[in-house]
Structure formats: structure tokens, C-alpha cells
Amino acid sequence: EVQLVQSGAEVKKPGESLKISCKGSGYNFPSYWIGWVRQMPGKGLEWMGIIYPGDSDTRYSPSFQGQVTISADKSITTAYLQWSSLKASDTAMYYCAAAKPRYCSDGNCYVFDIWGQGTMVTVSS
Amino acid sequence: DIQLTQSPSSLSASVGDRVTIICRASQSVNNYLSWYQHKPGKAPKLLIFVASSLQSGVPSRFTGSGSGTDFTLTISSLQPEDFATYYCQQSYSIPGTFGQGTKVEIK
Numbered sequence: 001e002v003q004l005v006q007s008g009a010e011v012k013k014p015g016e017s018l019k020i021s022c023k024g025s026g027y028n029f030p031s032y033w034i035g036w037v038r039q040m041p042g043k044g045l046e047w048m049g050i051i052y053p054g055d056s057d058t059r060y061s062p063s064f065q066g067q068v069t070i071s072a073d074k075s076i077t078t079a080y081l082q083w084s085s086l087k088a089s090d091t092a093m094y095y096c097a098a099a100k101p102r103y104c105s106d107g108n109c110y111v112f113d114i115w116g117q118g119t120m121v122t123v124s125s
Numbered sequence: 126d127i128q129l130t131q132s133p134s135s136l137s138a139s140v141g142d143r144v145t146i147i148c149r150a151s152q153s154v155n156n157y158l159s160w161y162q163h164k165p166g167k168a169p170k171l172l173i174f175v176a177s178s179l180q181s182g183v184p185s186r187f188t189g190s191g192s193g194t195d196f197t198l199t200i201s202s203l204q205p206e207d208f209a210t211y212y213c214q215q216s217y218s219i220p221g222t223f224g225q226g227t228k229v230e231i232k
Contacts, residue, residue, distance in 0.1 A: 035221070037169070044226040045161075045169065045212050050219075061220035062126065095168055103174075110157050110175055110216035115168035 002026035004034075004096055004116035011122045012086050019082035020119045022096030029077035030054035032098040033109050036070060036081050040092040048094075050107050051079060059107040086123045093118045127151055127215050131224035137232040144200040146227045148213035153193045157217040160189055160198045163226075164209045172211075173198065203229070 007021040022034065035050040049060040053072035060070070072079040079096055096116040099109035128151035138144050148158065156176040161169040171180045173189035176196060186201040200207055208231055213224040 037223075044210075045163070045214075045223040047214070047221040047223060050221075059219050063220070097169075107219055108157070108216045108221065110159055111171065111180075112159075112169075113171045113180060115170075117168055 002114055004098055004114055006094075006096060006116035006119045009120040009122070011124070014086055014088055014123055014125055016086050016123075017082070017084050018086055018121065019080050020094060020121065022079045022081075022116050024077045024079070024098060024114075027098070027114075030074040031101050032114075033101070033104050033107065034072065034079040034096055034098050035109065035112060036068075036079075037095045037097060038064075038092045039095070040089075048081070050109065052107070053077075053079060057107070086121075088123050088125075090121060091123045093120050095119075126220055127154060127218060127222055129213050129215055129222055129224035131211075131213060131227050133227060134225065135228040135230060137230045138203050139232045140203055140205055142203045142232075144203050144207075144229060146198045146211055146213075146229075148191075148196040148198070148224050150194045150196075150215060154215040154217035156192045157215055158189075158191065158196045159214045159216065160187075161212045161214060161223075162207075162209045163212060169212070200229075 036048040038046045048064045051058045053074045097112035098114040103111035160173040163169045177189045210226045210228045
């Protein structure tokens, strides 16, 4: 079965670091782009960035550049989203999604048909 | 960034109604426009890609049209399971921005 399984919900304090994961299975992980999407409470979807696990080519939305780090370890078919210093405004649901290479051009992917279940991150003092 | 504006932001409709959602881009995205359905507690689900191609397994009551800057998602006969929030997304350029969403509620 083709799937992405994300790590569990997190509750953190402002200033703490965090790394959440997205593990792919049932497909050729290195060759699919993986994107990250944020949904803040009561708000819409926001495209954060994308990575090609095969060579770790990574693109960020300007809104998230410098705020998060996207990485991947193809040896364990897992992508990551990490923060070095969380803020209360990072409280959100985070989704990973995968796209087949034939539906992508230089990081622009128009078919994200494999989604993780989401990871809720709560940042509160 | 390319901005996507959806209208309406919300609508109330009855089962069996025909529903149309509009997505306008701040500049041409060619036909690189997708539509997603999102229900609370679930991952978004791809409905339509490259403006009018129906994703495998998605009912044919969902249709997409448009190109350039103006796009439409139509649900021909609304079903109970269609009550959700719908987002358009452009993949013409990075970042792949989403519209603000259209919430479809039961009348």
C-alpha cells in the first residue's frame, strides 16, 4: 500500500526545537517529491516547501524560508520538517504530501495524490 | 507569489444542488490549477488537476474548467459526503499557493 505516515502530535514550549517526520512506503521514495503544507487553526492551507529525496533538492516558500528546515533521509524513506526555535504562531496542523516525478517540473508538482494523516503541533507556554 | 482568490468564501446548499466555485489567479498559471477537498480531521483529497483532469476514483459529478487566470469547480449534484472545504492550488510557480478556501455547508 502506498502511504505516508506522519509522526504523532507534539506539545512544545516557545523556544524549543522540534523535528516531525513523514515516512513513505509502498513506492520509490527517492524519486517522488514531498511537500509540506501548514493549516493554522481555523485557517486555510499554506504551501511551505518541497524536497526531492533523491538528491535533497529543496525549495521553500519565501514565507517559510529561514523559519523551518525541510530534509529527507532516503535510506529510511523519511522526510522531515524541523524548527530550531518554535513560536506560538507555529501552532498548526502540518501535512506532508508526495507527488510522482512525471507530475513535477523543477519542484512544481501538480498532482499531490498521496497525503500523510497530519501532525498537530501545539506551542504554548 | 501568485495569489489565488476563491469565491464565494462559503455557501449553503442542499443535496442535489448544482454548486460552482470560482478561483481567480493574480497572473496566468496556464492550466496548472488543482482542486482539493478537505474535511475536518482528514488529509486534503485531490479532485482535479491541470484544471480539468479528474483524479482517479473521484466521482464524475466533479468537473473543473478554465485556463489562464479564471477557473471553476462544479459539483453537478451535491451529495451528503461533499460537504467540506474546497481549495484551489496553483503549481505554475513556486510557492504553490492555495486559495483561501470555500466552505460548502448544508442548507
